[in-house]
Amino acid sequence: MKRLLITLSFSTLMVVTACGDDNAGGSRDNNAGTPGNNNGTPEGTNNIPADNNNEFNAVEENSDETIDESGEEGDTIENEAGVFTLHSRADDIDSIETGPIVLEIEQVLAASGTLSEEMAQVMEADEVEYIQVDITVENTAEEDFTFFAGSGTMQTDTGEQLDGDMWLSEHIEELLMAGTTQSASFYYILENSSAEDVEAVRLIWEAPVNVDYEEVGEEPEIEVEF
Numbered sequence: 099m100k101r102l103l104i105t106l107s108f109s110t111l112m113v114v115t116a117c118g119d120d121n122a123g124g125s126r127d128n129n130a131g132t133p134g135n136n137n138g139t140p141e142g143t144n145n146i147p148a149d150n151n152n153e154f155n156a157v158e159e160n161s162d163e164t165i166d167e168s169g170e171e172g173d174t175i176e177n178e179a180g181v182f183t184l185h186s187r188a189d190d191i192d193s194i195e196t197g198p199i200v201l202e203i204e205q206v207l208a209a210s211g212t213l214s215e216e217m218a219q220v221m222e223a224d225e226v227e228y229i230q231v232d233i234t235v236e237n238t239a240e241e242d243f244t245f246f247a248g249s250g251t252m253q254t255d256t257g258e259q260l261d262g263d264m265w266l267s268e269h270i271e272e273l274l275m276a277g278t279t280q281s282a283s284f285y286y287i288l289e290n291s292s293a294e295d296v297e298a299v300r301l302i303w304e305a306p307v308n309v310d311y312e313e314v315g316e317e318p319e320i321e322v323e324f
Contacts, residue, residue, distance in 0.1 A: 171185060179213065179217050180211050180213040180217060181212050182210070182211035183210055183211065184208075185208045185293050185296075186207065186208045186293075186296070186297075186324035187206070187208070187324065188205065188323065188324050189205040191322055192320070194320055195315075196305060196306060196315030196316050196317070197239075197243070197306050197313075197314035197315025197316075198237055198238050198239035198241075198314065199236070199237060199243065199274070201233060201234075201318050202233065203232070203301075203320065204234060204281070205232050206229065206230070206231050206232075206322045206324075207229070208228075208293035208324060209227075209228060209230065210225065210292065210294065211225065227288040229252065229285070229286040229288065229293065230283055230284070230285055231262075231286065232281070233247060233270075233282060234280070234281040235280050236278070237275065241309075242275050242309065243308055244273055244274070244307050244311075245274055245307075246272050249261070249262075250262065250303045251301070252300070252301050253300040253301075253302075254288070254298070255297050255299070256288075256292075256295055257290070257291070258291055260286040260287065262286055263285045266285045266287075267282065268282035270282045297324055298322065298323040301318075301320050302317055302318070302319040303319075
């Protein structure tokens with residue numbers, strides 16, 4: 099998978115705007131103002147076509163708008179969503195096995211961005227600092243198990259404890275059917291520190307459970323250094 103810098107898309111914009119219309123007079127939560135995913139939709143909004151021509155993905159044919167897998171610290175990408183900078187990345191990370199579940203951390207990257215005027219107005223923020231975690235989860239068993247891959251909690255060496263942003267992150271079904279594999283990108287929005295200052299993160303998930311809600315492994319935990 100290894101997407102390096104995934105920025106806001108019009109599909110994300112449509113979802114956020116629609117939610118704002120449904121909740122007129124309310125305010126966005128503290129996680130507002132962040133880069134979206136390639137799907138650009140939270141769970142339950144898959145009615146937006148995946149091949150939307152208005153979507154801005156970091157990986158495009160134009161090399162001027164792309165940071166490939168060899169991207170290094172300081173590389174930037176600019177598009178209609180804003181300007182985004184890669185500060186650090188780790189992609190040589192051991193997989194984790196817990197019960198029948200294999201959790202592969204494809205990469206973890208720290209990045210920041212200055213949002214375009216249009217996106218800043220919608221997201222109610224001018225800049226964003228975030229940690230992106232790309233994972234693949236496999237159920238190696240011949241029976242179904244439940245694993246909350248999207249509920250990983252992050253601790254940074256800058257003193258923050260964060261949950262993934264539910265609006266911007268992609269979705270992995272909690273029910274992992276026998277022999278299946280799923281992948282997604284999750285975004286952790288830094289609230290009190292800069293992505294450039296983060297040198298290590300610790301991630302921990304709940305243990306997988308069987309159909310009787312009995313734990314079938316240990317809580318997966320890993321520390322990643324940039």
